[in-house]
């Protein structure tokens with residue numbers, strides 16, 4: 028039998044003597060992260076790739092890298108305009124991910140940043156609450 032402290036089929040006494048100390052030491056918790064932020068632009072960080080009034084597709088992937096399932100949570104995105112929006116992420120079993128696709132249109136030239144936070148506000152109890160955010164930068168040229 029393969030040992031899995033999070034889904035043990037051992038007897039209650041075995042759990043108490045073997046698993047419980049391991050649980051206390053390491054825990055079985057989900058860990059939600061922003062696995063990636065990508066766009067449909069080929070080279071989004073170079074000056075000639077994005078122009079005023081271009082519409083780009085941004086894919087933000089939330090992943091559960093923890094060793095337990097995560098219940099449904101909220102993904103918060105701060106768009107380059109500063110607008111904040113919440114998106115529901117389905118319950119994610121350990122190791123699974125969910126992509127969320129959004130769109131950006133840039134009306135002025137300049138540097139922009141899109142930010143994403145998994146599990147915002149912090150409703151899911153995770154093994155690591157300090158790895159939930161990621162940023163992505165754009166440069167928009169004036170043409």
Ligand SMILES: [Ca+2]
Nearest residue numbers: 058059153155
């Ligand atoms: Ca996390």
